[in-house]
Amino acid sequence: MSRIGSSLAAGIGRSLLPVLAVLTLLLAACGSGASSSQSPVATTTVDLPKSYRFAPAAITVQAGATVTWTNHDNFTHNVSLEGAAPLTMAPGESVSHTFTTPGLYPYVCSLHPKDMQGSVLVTGR
Numbered sequence: 001m002s003r004i005g006s007s008l009a010a011g012i013g014r015s016l017l018p019v020l021a022v023l024t025l026l027l028a029a030c031g032s033g034a035s036s037s038q039s040p041v042a043t044t045t046v047d048l049p050k051s052y053r054f055a056p057a058a059i060t061v062q063a064g065a066t067v068t069w070t071n072h073d074n075f076t077h078n079v080s081l082e083g084a085a086p087l088t089m090a091p092g093e094s095v096s097h098t099f100t101t102p103g104l105y106p107y108v109c110s111l112h113p114k115d116m117q118g119s120v121l122v123t124g125r
Contacts, residue, residue, distance in 0.1 A: 054118035070094040080110040
């Protein structure tokens with residue numbers, strides 16, 4: 001590469017550095033979203049906001065508690081617990097499930113399993 005070409009390439013590289021830094025930060029933020037591996041939140045309500053996710057993704061409840069999921073997204077979703085029929089929600093609808101036995105209950109939206117995963121940690125009373 002000629003000296004002029006090298007100088008031009010170096011100048012373009014320097015001008016793109018701030019853009020690359022911002023893109024790196026954005027990608028890191030996207031990867032740090034809530035997941036079922038985070039510490040569970042003590043609540044009996046889970047929101048499905050307009051973003052293909054459960055919020056919070058990981059919750060904890062006492063045995064006997066009923067958990068309610070509410071779909072605020074524009075698309076139909078469901079809650080699929082292992083060994084149970086999916087609880088399906090159209091936009092604006094809610095579904096509930098009562099957890100009677102302590103344990104960890106992972107779940108997914110079977111319509112969007114790659115993006116929508118969560119868990120319920122049920123503790124003794």
